[in-house]
Amino acid sequence: EAGVVQSPRYKIIEKKQPVAFWCNPISGHNTLYWYRQNLGQGPELLIRYENEEAVDDSQLPKDRFSAERLKGVDSTLKIQPAELGDSAVYLCASSFRGKDRNTIYFGEGSWLTVV
């Protein structure tokens, strides 16, 4: 079974430019997360979806970040405009609201460098 797939794997952009990250969760997983991880730190939640509904976006900087999960499957995270401080790894994860609900499966992340 395929894991969580993210693209692009690496992205270098100039500040003030837009960037978008795409995520395909594990098939059948109805919960999708976007986390941000800075170097030497743990992942920090940006947004959580239950199916297509964003149920927790309290930590998403809404002035420049947006996310969507159309049809409750794939998701896109966008930053516009990017700032130097946005350089980080953006991790997508998914989980299933069933017996295995306490396990989150992460993708390998999209590494963003803003110059």
Next chain:
Amino acid sequence: GQSLEQPSEVTAVEGAIVQINCTYQTSGFYGLSWYQQHDGGAPTFLSYNALDGLEETGRFSSFLSRSDSYGYLLLQELQMKDSASYFCAVGVLTGRRALTFGSGTRLQVQP
């Protein structure tokens, strides 16, 4: 909100046993998880404790004391491939129902 504390770095030798501690402060706690992350890789699930006591999975064990808001990950028979960062994470029943991660413990296994 939630807060977690774990040591930033631990060094051990191959074949040894190492314990990584985690203390947490949160309301609505329902469980403590542990994740492993190799450099450049994805965090991967290791173990989960909802109840007090020890959970064993091969060379790895995890312990939880809810009354002490404390848990640990025990790694036995250390191998070089165990060099990685280890994160504890708490799950809560109310409000944000997603895992909150600690800052991680970087484990260096030496020959």
